Amino acid sequence: MSAQPLLEAEGLVKEYPMGVRALDGASLTVGRGEIVGIMGRSGSGKSTLLHILGCLDRPDAGRVCIDGIEVTRLPDSALPAIRLRRLGFVFQAHNLVPSLTALENVALPLRYLRPRPANPYAQAKAMLEAVGLGDRLHHLPGQLSGGQQQRVAIARALVNSPALVLADEPTGALDSQSARALLRLMRRLCQERGQTFVVVTHDPVVGQVCDRIYHMEDGRVLSTAAG
């Protein structure tokens, strides 16, 4: 872990209507090149934390710094650019745009970049080959298995070379064999590319590939442990 953390979250509070407090002073730090797991029971605040770290939601209190930028101070209009250039997302399921091929799904973030890269599809193809799907470029999501779809999602999350990839239950919809293959892929990408992952999960198997694990309960980050 380098001296300058990639991600710092401090004192995050998020309260929903009806007085439900999803986050209650949650804080965490993630260094560059780490795979960090966030574990906890349903309703412990994991997904809310991930949404706030991913600039999809705002905390009621607290601050988040990504790559030295305090994103909680930025206006709403600046957040899509942060998500586009510094973050990658992998969700549990229904993760791809069904009308786009694997290649088009991976090239999607590049299409939103301004100025557009010279050859987004060449970049997307290289990324798909890196996750072992060079022979599935023109398949629609419906023509791929669950594990293959998640590998496409990882390729899409990485194609912009973001500083941080946030994954929300990435193995949740996969069988154990596919889940293990996906985790091996994440570990390999982390080692080869120095990529940083924050993975929200309640699956202990996922915890085994993490460098560190934060446990959450009732909106608080309780402890950190080696994976």
Added chain:
Amino acid sequence: MEILRNLYRRRLRTGLTVLGIAVGILAFTVMGAMAEKFNRLIAGGEAYFANRIAVHSTGGALRLNLLGPEEIEVMKRTPGVRHVETHIMMALDETAGFELAPRFLVGIDLPNFARAQLIGDEAAQLRLARGGWWRPGERQVAVLGSAVAHKMKLDVGDTLHARGRDFRVVGVLQETLSLPDGWALIPEEDAREILFDGSALLREMGLDGAWTNAYALIEPGLGEALTDQLAHSLRRGYLLHSPEQLAKAAGTASSLLNTAILGSGAIAVIVGSLAVINTMFFAVGERTREIGIKKAIGAGRWAILREFLAESVLIGLMGGLLGLGAAAGLIAALNGYAAQEGTPVFLLTPRLAAGALGFATLLGGLAGAWPAWRAANLDPVEALRAI
């Protein structure tokens, strides 16, 4: 490509929406083509009468108020009148009843008519499509307007049977999309004989000069003043129309038609836009999670707005193309039928086609704007929770 795939995924709904717009555009185009035709006729008439004061006999059983040489002379002597064109005009077929484009036998004195053509406005000039004019002194000959030739299936060398007489067709005029298309021009002497055949009194009077209509070709801008002056100079019993009166009447008719077009256009807007709004709201509902994913990976509001707007614009364009194609087919069929009656009723101009297509596309865009705006402003977290 993504847009086409999205539309294909919902092909039944997309198809029905496209059909809804197509029906609206079909109605709009057919109505518009009718209005274009009538507007062209009105414009043709307006141009023809731009610098002419029309003087008509009011008819009557005895036909005693025909225009005679004295009246023509009064008109000619009036300052500002450059020339007086005289006609003897009557229904080509008295038994025809109502005709969409009425046909007339028009008796003319060739030198008088030629001078009017020479000094008249460009828009009022008649050009031969085939054949030629008759020679001075020649009788029982005719030059036909395009609609008369078409309806009666006559051409140069054929014989026109009209009012119990035969006329050898020596020429056919180019289409003007105006009144002369319904004329059969014949020598004045022949027309006068037909006119007098119907009135024993006139026959007994043995008039050499008598006309049903006269047109004073005037200097520009003097229409109202000269019409007033002629109304006082001529004895009573004639109808006078100044160019301004005719233009005003034409303008009123044109306004009515254009209102009818706007009415049909409004129906197209309501039907088509409701269908597009409905379809696009469904699309936003179905693709909420997809919108969430796109926002999560960095799509801004404008990117999402543009994607949904592009879909609705494409639906509008496809509806427009389908409606325009159907309208072109229907117009061709209806014109084919109407041509048997002499005059096609519809005119599908490039202006109308481009307008209908542009209207459909704009309609698609406007109707899609609301759902697209809603999609663009979806909360990404809420959108990601959608299944």
